[in-house]
Every structure is written in C-alpha cells, then in structure tokens.
Amino acid sequence: MPELPEVETIVADLRPHLVGRTIERCELSFPTIVRHPEPEEFVDAVTGMRIESLGRRGKYILIAFAPPSAAPTPLHEGGGPLLVVHLGMSGQLRLVDPAAPLQKHTHAIFFLDDGKQLRYRDPRRFGRLLLGTQDALLHAKKMPRLGPEPIDPEYEAEQLYRELRRRRAPLKAVLLDQKAIAGVGNIYADESLYRARLRPARLANTVSKQSARRLHDALRESLVLAIANRGSSVDTYRDAWGEIGGQQEQLLVYGRAGEPCYNCGRPLSSVRIAGRTTVFCRNCQH
DNA sequence: TTAAATTCCTGTAAGC
C-alpha cells in the first residue's frame, strides 16, 4: 500500500513529465472517486489548467496549477489551486501513451497537451481525488491537518518526544496517526519500531527521551532507505510507469510473522494493534 | 479531548 516512500517515488518520477503540461480534457468513469468539489465542477475546473509544480504532503500527491494571471505561488503556501490525489490502499497514478490498453478500474483520465494520459486507477476505491486550494480543502475538512514530515531536516527528535508524551495510545497507533506524523502507514510503522527496538504496544507516554530519539532516527532510516529503493510493492503498489519497487525485499519485519528475527533468530510475533496487523520481535523490542 | 470501533471496497488466498 502506498505510504510516504511510495508516494515520494511517484511524485519524483512524474514531476519532470508533468510540469508545464496543460490538462486539455478529463474523463471520469467513476465520478464518486472525486470527493471535492462535485464531479461535474471538478472536470470543468481542471480543464485547461497548466501544471506548475508537483509536491507531496504525507501520503497526498499535490499537483499545483499555475495561477490564472498573477505571479507564481509557492506550492505549500495555500495560494493556488491544487489537484490532490490520495491513493488509499490500491490507487495507482500512471503516465501512459494513449495506445496503452485501458486497465480495469481506471476511474479518471487526464488528457495532456503532449498527447500523454495521466490515469488514475483504484480497484478497492479507498483513494480519492480533490481539487481546491490548500486552505479551502482544509476548511472543508477534505484534508486533515497533517503532522510534521518525518524526513524533513527540520523535524527533530524533541518534537516526536513531545508528541509521544501527550499520547496514551500504543506507539503503533501514534505512528499511524497522520495528525501526529505525516506519511507513515502499517509497513513503515512496524519497520521503524523494530529498528528502534520498541514494542508496538508500548504506551507512547511511557517512552524516554532516548527512546524517542531512537524512534525518530529509525523513522528516517526506514523511510529514506525505502525511497532509495523506490518503495515496497507488498500489495498492489506500482510506480508511475507500472513497475514494482524494491524495498519489499529488504523489509525487516513487515509480512514476516513467524519467520526468524534477523537479530536474534527467534520467530517474529504478530498481533493486532489499532486494528492493524503488527509484526515485531518479543525478544528484541521493549 | 482522546482513543477505539466501524465502515467502505475488491482481489487474493485459505479452507472445505
């Protein structure tokens, strides 16, 4: 499932091909995938827009359009209109030649002025498309107020420590909370907790400053490594060209329940925390 | 206010 590293890979791949392109036409074959504004208005508004930049916030893909007339607006300052794509569980955003066969569950197609097509496909339909300014989407509660970016150089261990101290939920639940930290999902939550040698069920408000620092560093390591390996294709994840990632080969605990811990050799345990399958080592994580 | 439970949805895999 697409988390921060997978979304980052897609955005970085698409950026040089999309910036400067104009959307000439948009077709929705499954309009309810558009959550804001009404699908008809979405199609009208997106038509004729020129793409100015691409960005990512948490697991959200942000495609910024050039403002109608005024000076260019920086991507994150909530000024210009954005096409926001959230891939949910099984969403795929692909840039294809028009001759490419149409895959089942393709819900939206953006026709670009260079003849290429940007296609959104999502079998499980947990994903969504949004259009509006950052402020408008926030205000309409179509996007949550996301927590800090864990790989941002400005993000410090102290910030994580303060967040953890005020939460009584299991560490795993806090890591999955997009309002606490943006972009971490089930895979990288388990990977980070293993690297930090912390039990997923451990209550967040019981961790020491030192443990918080280990978790802070572990989050960055897990995410940066996964980006370098173009993401994990453990389920249906594909990049913008339809290719799989490489990180699934390197995962330390996710999907390895019952298999030996790479550190101590004992079988990894699997439990359910915050409604999610959670894999960890009872011997190495405390 | 925060945390936990529920819901959405289809492909895949396990079980009979």
Place this chain on the structure above:
DNA sequence: TGCTTACAGGAATTTA
C-alpha cells in the same frame, strides 16, 4: 477443481 469465506488496510465517521 470449484465454490465460499476470511482477510488485507487508510482514514473518515461514529461511539465511548
């Protein structure tokens, strides 16, 4: 072999 059932999970929404 073929059918049925359980399971996977991000996040909005509801309940406690």
